[in-house]
Amino acid sequence: MAVSINYDLCEASGVCATVCPEDVFEHHGGRTAIVKPEACTGCWICVEHCVSGAIELD
Ligand code: SF4
Numbered sequence: 001m002a003v004s005i006n007y008d009l010c011e012a013s014g015v016c017a018t019v020c021p022e023d024v025f026e027h028h029g030g031r032t033a034i035v036k037p038e039a040c041t042g043c044w045i046c047v048e049h050c051v052s053g054a055i056e057l058d
Helices: 015-019 045-049
Strands: 003-005 025-028 031-034 055-057
Touching (some): 003 031, 015 045
Antiparallel strands (some): 003 055, 025 031
């Protein structure tokens, strides 16, 4: 499962970093980044919680 952030939509709320059970995201300095993409299990929790519709799962 490949997770990515669409930075055209991302408002850096940091919600994904809070809800992801695998710590795939890191949010600091007003920016959210994917730091452990290999840990993604494809659970869709981040997609369901993102307020910006910015997370894509393939
Ligand atoms: S799909 Fe689940 S494991 Fe993957 S990044 Fe989103 S919340 Fe984390």
